Each structure stands twice: as structure tokens, then as C-alpha cells.
Amino acid sequence: MDCQKPADMFAIVLGEKAIGTISLSHQNTINHTARIGYWLGSAYWNKGYASKAFQLILDQAKKREINMYLQQLEKKI
Template sequence: MDPQLNTRRLHLRPFSYTDAKKVSKLADDPVIAATTQIPYPFTLEKAEDWIALHRGWMEKGSAYPFALVTWEEAELVGTITIRIDKNHHKGELAYWIGKPYWGKGYATEAARRVIRFGFEELYLHRIWAQVIHSNAASQKVLEYTGMSYEGTLKEDLYHQGTYADVDIYGILSSTYVSHETK
């Protein structure tokens, strides 16, 4: 399965090796690293290695990483992935947006579309996400998608030399309401 998804402003497609330079440029930012689990520095080699894993993940159905590309400018602005746990019929949502593209609603738009993909095409029972407690912008994204705050895992993540609390958000297929974004 090689899915491509669309929203009103974004084309969500598999990454290609030609994306590696832009991925590295966007992800190699200490602010991105501070609010996500992306390593810093994020070199071109790390971007290429990460992209090289995608085909295998998609072929196994274990994860679907998407490049977020704007329709108008054909600009890569970030990424969103849904990691699949087949044993429990659930998926974990993970994403980041390059700092120049923050505040434009791209993460919410992409997350809504991938949640729809997870429930309507992958037939998942539950979709969840974790967010570093201090990342208020990402918490809002998850709330805007219809996910609910489920709890905080205290000092669950060793992140940049300290232990960070992680907030868990989730949504069940039975409570899912499509937020169509086409």
C-alpha cells in the first residue's frame, strides 16, 4: 500500500530521497528537537537513513509516514506518521511541522486526514498520540482533531538531559467524527 491523501491545502504523499535535504533543513532545529523526539542535530545523512526505512514500513503495514506538501507552492512543510499496532488495532500519530510553517493550521489539517485514513481505510479501533507536556501547540492540534486528553505519564521520557512528562491523547472509532478538510 502506497497511500496518498489530500486535504484542502495539502498533499500527503510518501517521501522520496529528493526530500532528504529539505527534511534535514526543517528538522535540524533546536526548537523542533525541544518540542518533539526528533534528534538534534538532524543531518542530511539522518534524513536519508530515515527515508530509507519508509518503504519497508509501508510494505509491512507497520507505519505510514507522509510528507506534507502544500498544493499551491509544492513546498514540503513537515511530516505526519501513523504507526500501526496490528495486535491491538490501534495507531499512534506523530508529526512535526517546520518552524517557518507554524501557526498555519497544517498540523491540524494533516492530522484530521490521517485520523480519517486510520479509521476509514485501516479500520483501526483507536488512534492515540503522545506529546511532551510543555508543547501546548501540539496539545491544541490534538484537541482540534477530536482527540481527548487521557492522562500524563510522569517523567516518562528522558529528553535533552532531563525527564519530561508526556501527555496522552486518544480517540476511539466509536467516537470519531470526520472533520472533512477537502
Template sequence: MQNFPTFSTARLVLSLPAISDLEDIIFHANSTSEIAENTITFPYPYEEKNAHFWLKMAEDGFAKKDAYIFAIREKENLKLIGAIGLHVDFANRKAEIGYWLGKSFWNKGYVSEALQKIVEFGFEELHLNKIYASHFPHNPASGKVLQKNCFEFEGILKQEVLKNGQFLDLHRYAIFQENI
């Protein structure tokens, strides 16, 4: 795959984030502190330097073929409203999927819509066997999204992450190629 893939769903376009998305990234990342509270490495407040770092990470990940980070865009105006990405371990044919969405777009099914397309991409194009995701116990909505999309609960990773000086558990979910 030489060019970064772009996907279209009923309401969304999933494509490579670009420097032209900078303002939207910062705006949505700062739409609530809950995004940072519910992600492992997301800072709050989210500054321009964070957006530049993330854009470079997306570009470098694709160049090395170990990460595929997609902007989630509304189809009607192509404005970035969030992101979803796969961090790939080809040696073990698995990937971790992560996502975030600006607060005004929560509870509208956008993450599920994007998740379905990226899972399909992971299994059909990248030939993965397993895609997994984790969420903090204080963010059960993320677990519901995963369950709705056929991810199975694998277990609790005890004190897996040190965040803000506190060790936090992660709930781990996975979906397998054979289940699709």
C-alpha cells in the same frame, strides 16, 4: 493496499517522503531546536544521515504495513514542510500518531489539516479503533492541536521518556473510531 496512499486537503498534499525531499527535510528539521526539544527521538542538529535513516524507516514501515509516514507538502509547490505518521499495532487495532513541522509553518493550521486526513485514513482504511498521541508538558501547543481535533486527554505518563539525561512525563490523548 499496494501503493502508498496520497491525500489532498485544501492546502496540503500528504504523500510518501522521497529522496528528493532530502534538502527540505534537513532544512526544516534544523529550522529550530524546538522541534528536537518537543519530540522524543528527533536529533538536533539534524544531519543528512538522520534524514536517510528517516526516509528508510518510512519506506520499510510501509513495506511491513506497520507505519504510514507522510510528507506534509504545500499544495502550491509540493515542497515538504513537515511530516505526520501512524505507527500501527494491528493486533490491538490502534496506532500512535506523531508529527512535526518546520518553524516557519507553525500556527497556520497545517498540522490540524493533516491530522484530520490521517485520522480519517486510520479509521476508514486501516480500520483502527484508537489513535493516540503524546506530547511533553513543555509543549502545550501540541495538546491544543489534539484537543481541537477531538482527541480526549487520557492522562499523564509519569517519567515515561529519558531525554537528554532527564526523565520526562508525557501527556497522552486519544480519539476513538466510535467518536468519528
């Protein structure tokens, strides 16, 4: 029985320019876990773009009832 869903990938966009990507992958439908991965162009580091994208994808994960140790992650943000 396959309990893993395919990854959901999103572009991180500034204006009309894609500056990176973020994904929710390894989504396990049995134990409600997943992984978050991202890539951001170095010119856009330390400007809050990845943090904002991370928060948005965490919100999506919550809607999907994915645990992902969310309380621990939120304390670090």
C-alpha cells in the same frame, strides 16, 4: 506472531514545497491501535497545516478500523 505493521509516512506539502511530515506508526493489527507523530517547520506553525494533516491521517486510520481513542481525539479538535 508479529502484529505490528510498519509506519506509513506522509509529507505535508504546501504548493510544491515539503513543510513537514506526519506518520501513522505502531499499527497493531490485533487490538487496532496506532500512534500519530508529526514534524512541521517552525515557519509554518499556528497556520492550521498540522491540524489539517492530523485530520487527514485520522480519516485514514478510521478506514483501517484503528480505534486510537478516536472519539476522545475528535472532541479535542
